Every structure is written in structure tokens, then in C-alpha cells.
Amino acid sequence: MSNHMQHNDSLLRFMTCGSVDDGKSTLIGRLLFDTKTILADTLTQISNTSKKRGMEAVDLSLLTDGLQAEREQGITIDVAYRYFSTGTRKYIIADAPGHEQYTRNMVTAASTANLAIILIDARKGVLTQTRRHSYLAHLVGIPHIVVAVNKMDLVNYDQAVYDKICADYLQFAEEIGLAAARDIRFIPMSALNGDMLVDRLDSMPWYTGETLLEMLEKAPAAHTEQSEQFRFPVQFVCRPHASADADLHDFRGFMGRIESGNIAVGDAVTVLPNGYQSKVKAIQLGETQLESAQTEQSVTLLLEDEIDTSRGDMIVKTSEAPEPVKQIEAFVCWLSETPLSPARTYIVRHTTRESKAKIGAIQYKVDVNTLEQQPTADLKMNDIARLIFKLAQPLMVDSYKSNRATGAFIVIDESTNNTVGAGMIV
């Protein structure tokens, strides 16, 4: 519990890990219901469906029960995004199914999350899937973990059961290095009864910690906890030279989103991979001139010198420039039904830059249940492996551990244009 959790920032992205049996859909339904996000007509709709299915109470899990295709199959096949707001904060929930064959969905949901709720059924304790979810949350770099011991109502709200599960989890978390690297919190709850989510009922007086919503309200937002270097991948170059306005004749604006760090007018910058140096002349956001700009803002940068720059280049502070590389080593989650073929050439997309890539080596595959390393010749869907890629074009990368934006990439199959892999640079 190392970090300062008293932040009150305005947007938090989090994910939920667990299967339907753990009460994950009920938990999300509860959060939406208790924060008054669910409106009357939706409630009528799900209450009718609940009655049709012969249930006595309204089944809140139906709220997250999305597509016809999956209703027919009775499973969740993809990541769904839900929204609620408390007045002080807006939340984006990534809801991913927890079955083993859906590792890729979990990785997808985790990629944008700053907090993960890992659900444990109080009757069952720490299971293989708990370990899998925790490993994946760790791999994808989610800094805050909330272990929610759910269905406390089915174990008579017994503190001893809860304490045992917490101890088991912590032991395992220490084994995989999760405990040292992440902020882990525990909470007992009954999502079905709405206990310890938004409201604190009187069934567990022995628990005096925060409710789930209190934890969410105080969890730090992304980019607020460690210092970061300035990284500005150029998305688009604005040159309105044909404009009637003579002032715009020499306008050359580099448009992009600040992936990390911040920048101010006058800062010395380098444009990679070419290494041209200049200074920031102006920063614009719409019609507004800014003196400085920070992480996650989409802005336009104007430089003092005329530099030939295009999409795929990266503007960095001269004092913090990474070395462009033509080989990367990374953990890759394979996303496609077509296995990775080591003989083929793929496209790696890193920030706004693309490069052809060949597999240099597959070092090993990780069994997501036992965390064992195994030798392998190819990768199938949902496999996670450590790979080396050789690149045709240099990329300006950071390690994923130090930067979740410039440490990440996707692998694209040029023949189908599908996104087939997700990579995290070691």
C-alpha cells in the first residue's frame, strides 16, 4: 500500500477480472445501479427479462449482457466498455471475460486500465484463474490491484475466510513479484446485496477499510505517479500554404498527442529518427496558445527551425532522447486465430510509426496458469511469449515498464490487415 491514494482526479479507467460465476457482471451492474447510472427504461427491460427467465429479483448482471451472438452462446466474447460518473470522477470500465481461452480479451482490456478489480469467490478462494488474472494484470502493467473477495454472504460474512484468502493471495503475489511492484488492496463484499460497493451495510462490522467506490475515487489516474520523459509521436503535419491568409504561408504545425511528460515553449527538442534539433516556438490547442502542455493532451507544436518532419517521427526533449533501435525484445500476446509463423514478415505499429518486422527468435512461451517457461516453435491465439523482432525501420522505444505508451506496439498481418499481436518491450 505504498502509493498516495488521496488523489481526486477526474477520469479513471479500470477493468474487472473474473468469470460470470464470480459475480463479475453483478458487480458491474451493482456499480451502475448504485451510482444511479441505470435509467428506468433499462431497468424495466432487464426486470422483464429476469421474470421471463423465472428469477425472483432483478438480475443486474443482465445489464452487461450485450450481444445477441453471445446470448445465444451463453458466454461473453469480447471486451465491453461501460461508463459511470460520481460527480467528482468519470469512470470507464473495461469488462473482459475471464475464461482461459480469452486471455487476449483480458490483455486488451488491461492495456488501457490503471486499476484492476480481481474477483475471488469467497467459497472457492484463490484459484488458477486468479493467478492467471493477476499475472496478466501485472504483465500489462496495471499499477493498482483491488482483490475483491465476493459472495461473503455465502460464507456467513466470516472474517476468518476472508483473512485466509488475503493471506493466500499475498503469498502468491510475492512469488510472482506482483506484491513488490504494485499497490494491492483487499475488500470483502457481496455484489448481489450491494454490500461494500457503494454502500456499507452492517453485515461486516469487522471490516473498517474503504468501500470499493471509495477506493476507486481515490485511486491515482494514469501518469500521475512517476516522472516521465517527453514523448510526442507526430500524427499529422499541418501545412495550410494554399490558404489566403499570408501569415499561414510558412505555417508548419506538428500535430500529435503527448504520450508522456510535458513540454513548454522554449524547450530544446530533437526530432527522431533523424536527430534534427530545434526549439519549441509555440504550442497550440485549437485557437488557444499554450505556454506548456502535458501528458495526454492533443496539441500542435511549432518549432523555431524549418525541419522536414512527417508522420511517424517523434519529437522528444534533447536531453531525454532515446536511441532509435532496429531490434526489440518483447512479451507478445498472440491475438489471432492464425498462429504466428516465424518465417513470415509482419508489420509492427509503434506509436504512429510502422515498420516491417521479422521474428529473430522465440525465446520461450509462458504458461499463464503455472507461469512456467516453455520452449516453443510457434504461437497460437492467447499464447504469451518472449520474442525478438528484427525491424526494417528504426523505432524510438522505451521499456514498457518505464512507459506504457512508447513501450507498447501491435503486430499487424499485412495480408488481412488484422491486428494479430500485442507487444510489451522488455
Next chain:
Amino acid sequence: MTTSQKTLSHLDWLEAEAIHILREVAGQCSNPVLLFSGGKDSLCILRLAEKAFRPGRFPFPLMHIDTGHNYQEVINFRDQRAAELGERLIVRSVEDSMKRGTVVLKTPDEPRNKHQSVTLLEAIEEFGFDCCIGGARRDEEKARAKERIMSFRDEFGQWDPKNQRPELWNLYNARSHKGENIRAFPISNWTEMDVWQYIERENLGLPSIYFSHQRDIIMRGGAMMPANVALTSGEVINVPKAGEEVINMQVRFRTVGDITCTAPVLSDADNVSKIVLETATTTITERGATRLDDQTSDASMEQRKKEGYF
């Protein structure tokens, strides 16, 4: 090294994300188009496009797929806004598709929302667009909760929920082969409330029917319908039948779609801040209140999306 001391407000964050998505479309696609109806969501996207691309021109034209079932003031507003921005507006109409015989109505007055798909696909082919930017939001309807920011459509414009590209971090893949199409949704992560708060903050103009006004209403099938509406096509619909009572009410529209299936709600909110307040306290969802065509079945939106609806 520097630490960011503060984080963006939720509107600033949503704005920055949407601008990033618009610029990715411009950077990755060779011939995109922005779908613009004059409705509140697409007006937000126009504002976001200004912030993304000015002082340059938009790297795409605007296009409206006109059902012919529109209020004249919305159409006027659409044209006025495009002219103010100095951007090119393409209009393609469902009625032209009807003349070509590619849209066949079962009954003359049936809602035309679902027929927009045909006209849209015809326009995509005519201009060779490889990406359509739209204002859909994930909070609108269950079937949209899993929609990608960059959603892939095959040659028939079909959306296959089982065959969508995984979308990780903010690394969007908008690649497509000839004939295929990407639908890009920059305000996917916005809710109705976010949209109204943004309109308020940016002081955006809107068609007048979004604000409270007096209107003759008839009750049909349990829903409030505007009576005696003159369409842009010239015909007059919702003429009261014998026994139907016309009541003058204080109403506004929460969405502007095909008039025949868009019902107004009772409201005194005559400015944006009052609408923000009303949105915060409403008990009915946007589509539930106003979109009669979504009520048909639990899965009706999903069905229409598979058929190429936006």
C-alpha cells in the same frame, strides 16, 4: 525528467482522445469522410475537427445521408454550419436510392433510418471512401458497448461482431483493402451527459428543436408524436386520425433522427445549462425516450448494424 502534477479534467481528456482519433484517421486513411447530420453528436465532432486540424482545412469532406424525413430547421442548420466552416458538404438522399430502386419501402410512411445503410454504401462506392467518421457512442445502446473506435466493415458494409480487430492502448488499426471500410467513432467513450457538457463549455450552436418549444402533439402507440409535420420532402406526416386528440405541449427533442421514429420529450429546458441539469436528473435513456425503432426487439440495433447500419 518531469512529473505531471495535475491530470486533465474528464472533458479535456475526452477531447484530447477524440482529437487523437481524428488525426489517426487523417494519418492512416487515404480518403475519409465525416458523417454530419446537424445533430448534437456530429456538431461536437465538427468542433473537435476544428481543434484537430485548424488552421488547415479538414482533411475530409462532410457528408449527410438524408432520409428526407427531417425538420427543415435541422437541414438549414446543417448547411449553415458547413458554410461557416468553409468545408465541402456532400448530401446523398435515401429518396434518390428509392428512385434508383435500391431502396424499396414496404409502406410509404415507414421509418427510413434502416434504409440509410443502402444510401451510405452507395455513396461510399461512388466516392471511394475508405473510412467514415461518425458520432456513435458506446453508451447509447447495449450492442454498441463492444464497438471498436475503428470498426471494420466488409465489402457489403457488414459488421461482424465476431470478426473485429482487437484494439489495445491507443494504437488504432484503420488499415483496409480496397472495397472494405472503416467506421471511426471519435466520441465512443462519451456519454450523453459528456456531450451536453461539452456543448455548454464550447458554447456550440444547435438546431432549435433541441430546446424547449411549443408543439402540437398526438399520442400514438403510447408515444408522443409531433402532429402535422411538414417534411423536407414536402409531404405532411402524422396527420391526426379521427378520434386522435391534438395537444399543444412544451417539448424538446433529445435526438434528431428520422422524424417518423423520433419522439420529443416534455421539457422546459430552453438553454444548454438547463438541458445539462435535465440530463443529470432524467430517468429515461436517450434512445428509450425517443427512438421508437429500437424498441422492436432487445437485439434490434445489433441486427441493423450487421446489415450495415452505422
